[in-house]
Amino acid sequence: MRQLALWRPGSTRVLPGFGLSMGISVLFISLVLLLPITGLFGQLAGLSLAEYWAIITEGRVVASYMVTIGAAAVAALVNGVFGLLLAWVLVRYEFPGKRLLDALMDLPFALPTAVAGITLATLYASNGWMGSILEPLGFQVAYTWVGIALAMAFTSIPFVVRTVQPVLEDLPAEVDEAAMSLGATDGVAFRRVIMPHLWPALVTGTGLAFVRSLGEFGAIIFIAGNMPYETEITALMIFVKLQEYDYAAASAIASVVLFVSLALLLAINIWQGRFVRRLHGGKG
Amino acid sequence: MSLPTFSRTHFRRSLLTIALGAAVASAAVSSTAAAQERELLNSSYDIARELFSAINPEFQAWWQEEHGEEIGINQSHGGSSAQARAILQGLRADVVTFNQVTDVQVLADAGLVAEDWQEAFENNASPYYSTTAFLVRKDNPKGIESWDDLVKEDVRMVFPNPKTSGNGRYTYLAAWGFAENEFDGDEEQIQDFMRTFLRNVAVFDTGGRGATTSFIERGIGDVLISFESEVNNIRSEYGSDDYEVIVPPVSILAEFPVAVVGPNAERNGNSDLAQSYLEYLYSEEAQRLLAGFNYRVHNETVVAEFADQFPETELFEVEDVFGSWEEAMEAHFAGGALLDQLQRR
Amino acid sequence: MRRIGDAPSVRRLLIGAALLLSALFLLLPLVAIFAQAFSQGMAVFWANVSNTFTLHAIGLTLIIALLTIPICLVFGVALAWLVTRFSFPGRRILQTLIDIPFAVSPVVAGLIYLLLYGRNGWIGGWLDTHDIQLMFAWPGILMVTIFVTCPFVARELIPLMQAQGSREEEAAVTLGASGWTIFRRITLPNIRWALLYGIILTNARAVGEFGAVSVVSGAIRGRTNTLPLHLEQLYQDYNAVGAFASASLLALIALLTLAAKAGLEWRASRREALL
Numbered sequence A: 001m002r003q004l005a006l007w008r009p010g011s012t013r014v015l016p017g018f019g020l021s022m023g024i025s026v027l028f029i030s031l032v033l034l035l036p037i038t039g040l041f042g043q044l045a046g047l048s049l050a051e052y053w054a055i056i057t058e059g060r061v062v063a064s065y066m067v068t069i070g071a072a073a074v075a076a077l078v079n080g081v082f083g084l085l086l087a088w089v090l091v092r093y094e095f096p097g098k099r100l101l102d103a104l105m106d107l108p109f110a111l112p113t114a115v116a117g118i119t120l121a122t123l124y125a126s127n128g129w130m131g132s133i134l135e136p137l138g139f140q141v142a143y144t145w146v147g148i149a150l151a152m153a154f155t156s157i158p159f160v161v162r163t164v165q166p167v168l169e170d171l172p173a174e175v176d177e178a179a180m181s182l183g184a185t186d187g188v189a190f191r192r193v194i195m196p197h198l199w200p201a202l203v204t205g206t207g208l209a210f211v212r213s214l215g216e217f218g219a220i221i222f223i224a225g226n227m228p229y230e231t232e233i234t235a236l237m238i239f240v241k242l243q244e245y246d247y248a249a250a251s252a253i254a255s256v257v258l259f260v261s262l263a264l265l266l267a268i269n270i271w272q273g274r275f276v277r278r279l280h281g282g283k284g
Numbered sequence B: 001m002s003l004p005t006f007s008r009t010h011f012r013r014s015l016l017t018i019a020l021g022a023a024v025a026s027a028a029v030s031s032t033a034a035a036q037e038r039e040l041l042n043s044s045y046d047i048a049r050e051l052f053s054a055i056n057p058e059f060q061a062w063w064q065e066e067h068g069e070e071i072g073i074n075q076s077h078g079g080s081s082a083q084a085r086a087i088l089q090g091l092r093a094d095v096v097t098f099n100q101v102t103d104v105q106v107l108a109d110a111g112l113v114a115e116d117w118q119e120a121f122e123n124n125a126s127p128y129y130s131t132t133a134f135l136v137r138k139d140n141p142k143g144i145e146s147w148d149d150l151v152k153e154d155v156r157m158v159f160p161n162p163k164t165s166g167n168g169r170y171t172y173l174a175a176w177g178f179a180e181n182e183f184d185g186d187e188e189q190i191q192d193f194m195r196t197f198l199r200n201v202a203v204f205d206t207g208g209r210g211a212t213t214s215f216i217e218r219g220i221g222d223v224l225i226s227f228e229s230e231v232n233n234i235r236s237e238y239g240s241d242d243y244e245v246i247v248p249p250v251s252i253l254a255e256f257p258v259a260v261v262g263p264n265a266e267r268n269g270n271s272d273l274a275q276s277y278l279e280y281l282y283s284e285e286a287q288r289l290l291a292g293f294n295y296r297v298h299n300e301t302v303v304a305e306f307a308d309q310f311p312e313t314e315l316f317e318v319e320d321v322f323g324s325w326e327e328a329m330e331a332h333f334a335g336g337a338l339l340d341q342l343q344r345r
Numbered sequence C: 001m002r003r004i005g006d007a008p009s010v011r012r013l014l015i016g017a018a019l020l021l022s023a024l025f026l027l028l029p030l031v032a033i034f035a036q037a038f039s040q041g042m043a044v045f046w047a048n049v050s051n052t053f054t055l056h057a058i059g060l061t062l063i064i065a066l067l068t069i070p071i072c073l074v075f076g077v078a079l080a081w082l083v084t085r086f087s088f089p090g091r092r093i094l095q096t097l098i099d100i101p102f103a104v105s106p107v108v109a110g111l112i113y114l115l116l117y118g119r120n121g122w123i124g125g126w127l128d129t130h131d132i133q134l135m136f137a138w139p140g141i142l143m144v145t146i147f148v149t150c151p152f153v154a155r156e157l158i159p160l161m162q163a164q165g166s167r168e169e170e171a172a173v174t175l176g177a178s179g180w181t182i183f184r185r186i187t188l189p190n191i192r193w194a195l196l197y198g199i200i201l202t203n204a205r206a207v208g209e210f211g212a213v214s215v216v217s218g219a220i221r222g223r224t225n226t227l228p229l230h231l232e233q234l235y236q237d238y239n240a241v242g243a244f245a246s247a248s249l250l251a252l253i254a255l256l257t258l259a260a261k262a263g264l265e266w267r268a269s270r271r272e273a274l275l
Helices: A002-006 A018-045 A049-056 A059-092 A098-104 A113-124 A131-137 A145-170 A173-181 A186-215 A218-224 A234-243 A247-283 B004-033 B049-067 B080-088 B101-109 B147-151 B166-182 B187-199 B208-216 B228-238 B262-267 B271-280 B284-292 B300-305 B318-322 B325-333 B338-343 C008-037 C041-049 C052-085 C091-097 C106-117 C122-129 C138-149 C151-164 C167-174 C179-208 C211-217 C227-236 C240-274
Strands: B038-045 B071-078 B095-097 B128-137 B201-203 B223-227 B243-246 B250-255 B258-260 B314-316
Touching (some): A018 C138, A049 A247, A059 A098, A059 A145, A059 C008, A098 C008, A098 C240, A113 A145, A113 A218, A113 C008, A113 C240, A145 A218, A186 A247, A218 A234, A234 C106, A247 C091, B038 B080, B049 B071, B095 B271, B101 B325, B128 B228, B166 B187, B166 B223, B166 B318, B166 B325, B201 B208, B208 C227, B228 B243, B258 B271, B262 B271, B284 B300, B318 B325, B325 B338, C008 C240, C052 C091, C052 C179, C106 C211, C138 C179, C227 C240
Parallel strands (some): B038 B071, B250 B314
Antiparallel strands (some): B095 B258, B128 B223, B128 B250
16 A cells, blocks of 8 residues: 555545555456456467468458448447437427437447347338338448448447537536627537537547447347448457357457457547546636 | 435445345356256257257157156257357257257367267268258249259349358358269369359358348348258248248258267266167157158158158268368368358459 | 527427437337337237246346346446546556457457356366356356446446545545545445446346357356347247347336436436535
8 A cells, every 4th residue: 555655656645445446446357357358368379470460461351340440430420420419409408308318318228239130120121111211212221331330320329429418518508608699600609619618528429439339249240231341340250250160360350359449448538538637727 | 415314224225135136146046057857958050949849848758758757958059160169168068969060070079079979870970961942932033943043143142151150051062062063073163153153142141040031021032042941941930822942953961960978968967868869869759850840851651751841852962072071161161261262352 | 698509490400300310210129129029919929928938038137137236336336436536557547448348349258258267268177177167157147247247337437426526535534534434425425326327237238238148158048048148049930029029128128227217317407406
């Protein structure tokens, strides 16, 4: 304890429970999170660098990165716009059914992904409720990358809504009053006055949605069609390697997803931290 | 500040509830774990659930009659490879009833199944067999009769991904075997045929049942390719007026290998039970049940009874065309092997 | 006083768009689940739900959730306390580590547990020789469920506790209160609602986890089948109605979760209004 306190001279640790909470946290993170991850790296250790590189850059796998990243990006962008709209409507307006709409936002988190996958595939197949309307119009959703993006967007929409919503709620009314009194139109005022406050939350939410989409399997697999080079996602490639008893290759591809996701999450956390600090600094 | 007294009792109460719940839960779990009677675990492929649900009660009754012992039978179903993998990692199945020879071989290589497992039971330890057949829509609008009809420009097929499904592998190998025969082994022509064949696939589902859903429920494709047993079951399930079964004149022999997982059966004290269970699959009663599920069987009485159900067809074995399962896997399905090359864009 | 977007036309347009999109995107799938489940009438639905295997799956699923929650709760509170009340090197890394389960595809989560605790794993091998089976039994399902659900409580608490700051607790320390008293009488009342929200999310995910559980469960019907696995098997068996009946149960749990959460938020906002 004393030794730990020395790491940060100047900060006096007034509150109790440092040792206990540190103990529980470190023990838990080590046992539940880090120890199993070592299994993954144990598998990787069996590969030479060249083999590792060959596995993760194989044509079909690279194509699956493209599909996954492309669809996740589209899903995240769509969610950025849609999520912003929903957050805005939920915070700024009163209307019948608002509480219901608010509760509905968490549905994708609460609904098991396999259920979501089966349901979306049923809805958007050419004989489903949505598919039978869209397909005659020339939009094929199921079994194309649009379907993948749709499933990703469905499972990750709450991230955007739930990160933007609180920030919007905390925004003091004076902010838009000032803009409006200067005679700016709604559009200009929103862009110039509101958006600068929302950016960090919006980027964070969209980023989390993107990361979530990269790893999603259950919801997508039913609607993807899984055609090589066209609609195969990276999670499926891992699954395929598992079927072939090729744990090393499965671990190699999984490690790529893991590193990319962790790097993005770390970036988001650092960015968020910076933003919080700036905010607090600004307010004094 | 808020009301600490309220929150304290509230918190205590919830803690108590959670602790109580956990205690009850663990008691419930452990009580189910400690079962009274002997229980056999059959690890099987994922489309055999109904089949073994029908066979198990018969075997249980038979065993009761023979030995006066009540037994339980548990079933685990999944992709054949995933099932083998689970056993490698410690799933304590007593017997396996798979649809892939290679998946039993994996267990044999790991020492979990006897080296000579194929000799342990009759007919290469395959109590029943099937082949690959087509399910087409009403009146067969695309006129599909054999494998070469599938490479026509306007034909769209549905069958599971050979990478993830044993069922899909059989389809791929059957088409290859046909082409090998058709083009007299001319590698270039065979590969051209296979490339077109694979290009006509509309959806690659991960498993056989997923493919069925795509074909039936989603209305995708002109033809579904699966085991003969499966397409017949689908047809009776979804209406014999809307679909037709086509058994091509030449197709592949699909074996359904069984084996006792020795170390597990010993550990569970089920060695005798496991052996009898698999032997029972060869009995007339079991073979009749199997034929009822549209599998081809060996028992002559039953074969005669169900003669009209199974059209005569020329079945080639994997060994005839590809040497051995091992070679077929190596040359076609391994990473970067022929299947990958044929699908490359 | 006029605020941005208050013009009736803008208002109507935005609300309309939000409602329409949510209805199509979120509500329709929910409706579809129940429509499919009841497509052959109440009797068939009931027969599917009251099936022995379905009942066992429901029981197992609830037990796993019940065991997961307290574990995640203790960890989440400890971690949130640690990273929001103390400053130490590696804090940000610790906070990112807790996000690992979000970054790992559920199938991979199941795989890494299998590689470690399976018969061929270095811990699993030892366990096997001592006849302890974790994988393909309920403990394995519990372990991966804890893995995928552990971030939720912490993720709910951290932003809140960061925003609240530690002034109240520090004041209590100077008054000589013990650690446990401070936590119980000051921190807990402040974080109560976020904590419950965290529990609700944990529960929802624990009940619904599919990918990770499917790898370690062994899918023995009536033994190690959870409700999402059972649902998938029914779907595979051409029993779409049965699958959607199970799905509707899970959706029902999801709806109860949402209702509980909405109720909590309503209470919280009412309390705020009172203060």
